[in-house]
Amino acid sequence: MGALRLLAVALTCYCWWPPGSQGKTLRGSFSSAAARDAQGQSIGLFEFHGDHALLCVRINNPAVAVEKEAKLYLYQAQEWLKLQENSKRYSCSEALSKAQITMTLNQTEHNLTVSQIPHPQMWHVFYADRLTCQANNGNALMEDIPFEMMLLNPDAEGNPYDHFSAGESGLHEFFFLLVLVYFVIACIYAQSLWQAIRKGGPMHGILKVLTTALLLQACSALANYVHFSRYSKDGTGVPLIGTLAELFDIASQIQMLYLLLSLCVGWTIVRMKKSQSRPLQWDSTPASTGIAVFIVITQSILLLWEQFEESSPHSYHSHHLARILLIILRVSLAFSFGCGLYQIISVERSTLKREFYITFAKGCILWFLCHPGLACISVVFSDYQRDKFITMGVILCQSVSMVILYRLFLSHSLYWEVSSLSSVTLPLTISSGHKSRPHF
Structure with missing residues (x-):
């Protein structure tokens, strides 16, 4: 004991x-210092599916984002793995150029449709700006950019309202059915099981x-x-x-x-x-x-x-x-x-x-x-x-x-x-x- x-x-x-979750509403700050230290600030990852998946980003101070030339870079999982395996082969700017999708942050709200045909894929989202690939530390302490990011998949009607990634879809319904089964079994057998335990005996x-x-x-x-x-x-x-x-x-x-x-x-x-x-x-x-x-x-x-x-x-x-x-x-x-x-x-x-x-x-x-x-x-x-x-x-x-x-x-x-x-x-x-x- x-x-x-x-x-x-x-x-x-x-x-x-x-534990972390792969698909969710993300909140935080885009940081130039963090992006420079890691050659791209890792924001999150998500498995988009369907042809109407959506990435929505909201920022509070677009003027700072424009000044820093802030951008989001999206990599498919296979391309991201290649970059990780050959990290010494590519320079910072070359690694950023390998992104399949680039989004420039120059306004308060940005919406990006990510089509996933024929099958779902994992995407990695990174932040970088003009300071990311510079060795000079002079402007490293520029103001961070608070953000809220929503990663959405199409629901049953095809609208981008589903917060679950492709790898999580169906789990909600599964756990609902599981809880329902447990409840029904408890109603049927709980009393007899409790009596068996109260009796004691060799199997107690x-x-x-x-x-x-x-x-x-x-x-x-x-x-x-x-x-x-x-x-x-x-x-x-x-x-x-x-x-x-x-x-x-x-x-x-x-x-x-x-x-x-x-x-x-x-x-x-x-x-x-x-x-x-x-x-x-x-x-x-x-x-x-x-x-x-x-x-x-x-x-x-x-x-x-x-x-x-x-x-x-x-x-x-x-x-x-x-x-x-x-x-x-x-x-x-x-x-x-x-x-x-x-x-x-x-x-x-x-x-x-x-x-x-x-x-x-x-x-x-x-x-x-x-x-x-x-x-x-x-x-x-x-x-x-x-x-x-x-x-x-x-x-x-x-x-x-x-x-x-x-x-x-x-x-x-x-x-x-x-x-x-x-x-x-x-x-x-x-x-x-x-x-x-x-x-x-």
């Missing part, structure tokens, strides 16, 4: 670095942790829906609620990982020392507990790291090291647990216990392999479809995994039949001959 409390503190710190610890993970996932879906509902109206949303949605999701991942490790790590570590008549039994040795806590903390760090990479505008299409390490960790855990369960199932003579282990293996392996599997499948989709495909797919697969585990542990007939044969062969059971159990 001490390690988990420290982890909760680490997750709380994440609130101080909320599992049901508590599993329910906590499900509630956290539901809170994440609700927070995402609230954020996207506001986002669809003003292009900004509620960043704090968006951050809370990420935190709820990470906490749910941690709860499920700790549950599965509590059920599996003990016999994984010492299964060779045990007789096959007592498989899948928690053994709270220092080694098994230490490995469980280490893996939980490792995944938590990688999840936070992945969010920070996603929030960086310079990470687009980069090799996300955190995501790769997460996939390797999950595949390794699925392989380890799968091998252990296969050895148990292959020698188990009882049909009831074998079905119990097979069902548990399905839920466990689905939880670990859904993200790696969907990441592999996503390569056949376009760039703008991959992230939302993985996001939706992982949530649905993990929900199915929770349903499998719930049905397994709430199935009184199967559980009592199996436990009557040998009460110590099931995870986290309480019996007169076996008192040890993990502490949540």
Whole structure:
């Protein structure tokens, strides 16, 4: 519990670095100094789609913009990546000349139509002026230009009112349906589940942790829906609620990982020392507990790291090291647990216990392999479809995994039949001959 409390503190710190969003109403200041230091001030990125996408910029002091010869430069993602890879090859002025679209800022409001035919593309927006490529610092402290920028895609009627980028379209409706499903399921099953938890019994610890993970996932879906509902109206949303949605999701991942490790790590570590008549039994040795806590903390760090990479505008299409390490960790855990369960199932003579282990293996392996599997499948989709495909797919697969585990542990007939044969062969059971159990 001490390690988990420290982890909760680490997750709380994440609130101080909320994740960025690729499509939104942007507010800030065009700075000559920032543009010169980076050879172009990065303003934002957006995935336009359709033939009526719009970039709208409003500035308060066009006279200063005219004096500085202020301009916006728009690069398609592929061209921007080439410039990043060959940054030493091009001079500052040559790099700016590579922009596909240039907008001169000489009035209070500017509207630019960006046609995306035949398919959506990511665009990077940069600011530069006549001081950007000059080595002289004499006029570097000229007045900044406050701005408001709206990046809009066409809605269902073809009007440029949609704040969602191509990579975010459909997420609002998805989270609405997800929240609706959670609400309906809660109305049907909440009372019976609460009664099952209040009764206690051998599955009490599992049901508590599993329910906590499900509630956290539901809170994440609700927070995402609230954020996207506001986002669809003003292009900004509620960043704090968006951050809370990420935190709820990470906490749910941690709860499920700790549950599965509590059920599996003990016999994984010492299964060779045990007789096959007592498989899948928690053994709270220092080694098994230490490995469980280490893996939980490792995944938590990688999840936070992945969010920070996603929030960086310079990470687009980069090799996300955190995501790769997460996939390797999950595949390794699925392989380890799968091998252990296969050895148990292959020698188990009882049909009831074998079905119990097979069902548990399905839920466990689905939880670990859904993200790696969907990441592999996503390569056949376009760039703008991959992230939302993985996001939706992982949530649905993990929900199915929770349903499998719930049905397994709430199935009184199967559980009592199996436990009557040998009460110590099931995870986290309480019996007169076996008192040890993990502490949540």
